[in-house]
Structure formats: structure tokens, C-alpha cells
Amino acid sequence: MSYIDIVILRHLHKRPAHGYELRKRVEATTGFVLHNNSLYPALKRFEEAGAVTKTAQPQEGKPPRHVYEITGVGRELLHEMIAELRPEEAADESEFLARVGQFSLLAPEERIAVLDARDDALRTRIEHLGALVERSGGEPWGRLVTRELVRRAKAERTWLAKLRTAAHAEAPEPGDD
Numbered sequence: 001m002s003y004i005d006i007v008i009l010r011h012l013h014k015r016p017a018h019g020y021e022l023r024k025r026v027e028a029t030t031g032f033v034l035h036n037n038s039l040y041p042a043l044k045r046f047e048e049a050g051a052v053t054k055t056a057q058p059q060e061g062k063p064p065r066h067v068y069e070i071t072g073v074g075r076e077l078l079h080e081m082i083a084e085l086r087p088e089e090a091a092d093e094s095e096f097l098a099r100v101g102q103f104s105l106l107a108p109e110e111r112i113a114v115l116d117a118r119d120d121a122l123r124t125r126i127e128h129l130g131a132l133v134e135r136s137g138g139e140p141w142g143r144l145v146t147r148e149l150v151r152r153a154k155a156e157r158t159w160l161a162k163l164r165t166a167a168h169a170e171a172p173e174p175g176d177d
Helices: 003-014 019-030 036-048 072-083 093-100 108-135 140-166
Strands: 052-059 062-070
Touching: 003 019, 003 036, 003 062, 003 072, 003 093, 019 036, 019 062, 036 052, 036 062, 062 072, 072 108, 093 108, 108 140
Parallel strands: none
Antiparallel strands: 052 062
């Protein structure tokens, strides 16, 4: 499962939708272009797993439209996908941010676990990049880029510390970003 699955289920958590509507809602709220070859296989997997139901709605002069609705199993699956962040996912910015965007569905201790997983991934990345700077030799542009990547990772760790404080609140305070 991936962050795309999280986003799809989260939108169905808000309200049922037919495929085209769901695709447009995902695109409007994330900026991510969701192609049918990603959306419909995911919906089929979710349906087979009992996470969503599909109901045919008749349309005049057209084939029926299929409306998807999340089930209790789907809500549990969504919760698990948000709360669990494996190390390889924690290293992926999109995977991490998809979960943070759904923190309202998690308990504070689950939020902290996600933040800790990302922090561990960033710490590992900083160590790896530091070693690259040491081995860069006389390549000034490579060193410049690597140092910038280290700076960004350190800045994100600072942001994570702020999120850790906000993780106990129902919602972050305005200006906490």
C-alpha cells in the first residue's frame, strides 16, 4: 500500500463517491494527478478486501455509475496505514506527508511514532550525506548540493520537533507551521 491508497481511502472516509468524482477530489486537494490505472485497481483491491463497497446507481441513457463507500474494515485499514510507517516509507517524503496530513485520525502516541520514524530516517540520511561530503574530494558543486541536502534534512528535523509538541493537540495552532 502507498500514500495514494491512503489518500483514496481518506476521501471515501469523508463521503462516498463515484470514480471520476473521487479522482477529481484527490487532484483538487493534493495537486497529485490520479490516473485511472492507479485509481480503479486500488478500488478493486479495496473492494476485494472488504474495505469499500461498490453500488451501481442508474443513470438515464447511460450505463450505471458505480459509487464507492468505505466500510468499517476500510476505516480500520486506513487507520493502520496512517499509523504504520515502515523505515523505507519514512525515508519517502510523500509517504510521510500523506500520514501527517491525516493526523486527525490518530491518537497522540500514534502521531509521535510516525514522527519518530521520520526523524530516524532523516538522521540516517544526514549521516549518509555527511559521509558523501567527506568523500566528495575536489568536487565543489557536488559538495554544495550535498551540504544543501543536509541543511534541508536538519531543517525538517527542527520542524518535526515542533510537530511533536503539536501532536498532543486535536489540531495544530494557526502559525505553528
